[in-house]
Amino acid sequence: MNSTWFRRFTTTKGNGPRLFCFPHAGGPATAYVQLARALPADFDVVSVQYPGRQDRYHEEPFTAVAPLVEAVAEELALELAANPGRPYALFGHSMGALVAFETARLLVARGELPGPQRLFLSGRGAPRPGTSAQYDFYDDADVLAELRKLGGTDQSMLENPEVLELVLPALRADYRALAAYDWRGGEPLAAPITTLIGDSDPMVTVEEAGTWREQTSGDFDLKVFPGGHFYLVDQIDQVTAAVTEGLLATAAS
Numbered sequence: 001m002n003s004t005w006f007r008r009f010t011t012t013k014g015n016g017p018r019l020f021c022f023p024h025a026g027g028p029a030t031a032y033v034q035l036a037r038a039l040p041a042d043f044d045v046v047s048v049q050y051p052g053r054q055d056r057y058h059e060e061p062f063t064a065v066a067p068l069v070e071a072v073a074e075e076l077a078l079e080l081a082a083n084p085g086r087p088y089a090l091f092g093h094s095m096g097a098l099v100a101f102e103t104a105r106l107l108v109a110r111g112e113l114p115g116p117q118r119l120f121l122s123g124r125g126a127p128r129p130g131t132s133a134q135y136d137f138y139d140d141a142d143v144l145a146e147l148r149k150l151g152g153t154d155q156s157m158l159e160n161p162e163v164l165e166l167v168l169p170a171l172r173a174d175y176r177a178l179a180a181y182d183w184r185g186g187e188p189l190a191a192p193i194t195t196l197i198g199d200s201d202p203m204v205t206v207e208e209a210g211t212w213r214e215q216t217s218g219d220f221d222l223k224v225f226p227g228g229h230f231y232l233v234d235q236i237d238q239v240t241a242a243v244t245e246g247l248l249a250t251a252a253s
Contacts, residue, residue, distance in 0.1 A: 004056070005075045007047045009036040016042035017117070017247045018088040020076065022096030022103070023047070024123070025174035026147075026167055028054045031093070035232070038240040043247065046079075048072060048096075052170040061173035065181045069102040073110075076103065080113050089118040089247055093232065095174055097121040098181070101215070104189060115191055117250040119216075120243055122196040123229055125208035126215050127183035138175050140168060147171075149202055150229040192219040194246045196239065198231030199224050221246070 006020075007029040019039070021032040029047035036045035050068065052061025062068035080088065092100030101121060108115040138146075144158055157163045193216040197209035206224055213220045223242045225235040232239050 005049055005072065006079070007049055008045070009033045009047065010041070010045065012041065014040070014042040014044040016040070016044065017250075018044040018046065018086060019120075019243070019247065020088065020090050020100075021045065021047045022072075022090065022092035022100040023050065024094035024096050025178065026053070026171035027093075027096070030054070032091075034236050035091075035240065035243070038236055040244060043244075048099075050170070052173060053167075057166065061170045063173045063176040063180070065098065065102060065177050068177065069099060069106055072099065073103050073106045077107065077110075077113060080107075084113055087117045087250065089120065089250065090116050091120040091122070091243065092124075093122040094124050094229070095178060097124040098127060098178075101127070104191065105186060108189060115189070117191060118246050119189070119191055119193045120196060120246060121193060121212050122232065123198070123201060123204060123209075125204055126211040126213075127181070128211070129183055138179065140172065143168075143171050143175055146203075188215050188217045190216070190218055192216060192221070192246075192250060194221045194223060194242065196223045196225065196232075196242060198227040198229060198235075200227060201229045201231070203229055 009030070009032070021035065023029060023031045029049040032045070032047040036047065039045055049056055050061065051059035090100040090104055092098070100119060104116050104119055107113060147158060193212050195209050195212045197204060197206055199206060210222050225231045225238055227234050
């Protein structure tokens with residue numbers, strides 16, 4: 001496995017379905033440590049590590065969604081080609097939901113490998129024209145204000161200049177990528193979609209999360225959990241159950 005782009009946080013590699021996890025804006029692969037260790041041991045849970053964070057800090061982060069998706073899809077295709085018959089799914093939270101969705105679309109469009117058997121898209125509504133315009137004029141103060149609003153980050157870290165020096169480059173790049181993203185439509189995916197959302201998310205309503213229904217011709221399931229944008233932290237048992245249910249249901253079909 002490409003250790004530059006992908007991380008495992010379990011002691012053994014499961015032989016069951018594979019789940020590739022895409023982090024939120026500014027987020028590292030370690031955002032999924034808790035989920036990876038909570039899921040059944042026979043699942044192979046792999047987290048994507050974008051450039052510009054943690055051990056890839058000195059690499060230039062992407063400032064547009066499309067080239068990031070192309071880079072991830074290329075590396076992911078190499079992993080999938082090594083065992084093309086093995087089922088896999090994608091999980092993305094917030095910005096990661098968008099990157100996972102576009103990665104799935106690109107893999108399907110290329111037609112060289114089977115597409116994902118399910119997408120788990122969390123903390124974000126489906127893309128629509130103009131939905132990224134809110135980020136067009138964001139500066140550092142706006143990014144930090146949004147982080148405080150979203151929660152999920154130790155607030156004292158946002159007041160620490162040394163920490164900010166480490167995390168702001170990736171955050172700037174990710175918000176720039178979101179601002180530049182342009183949804184131009186496309187055919188729905190055949191893969192079923194499970195959408196997950198916190199009932200008090202300050203950025204995404206339950207109704208907006210439900211718009212992912214339009215992006216699949218397969219089954220659609222909307223899971224609502226108590227909590228805000230980073231509900232996953234406090235609801236890990238329920239999230240684990242939802243992901244396990246979705247993966248096993250897809251594998252059985």
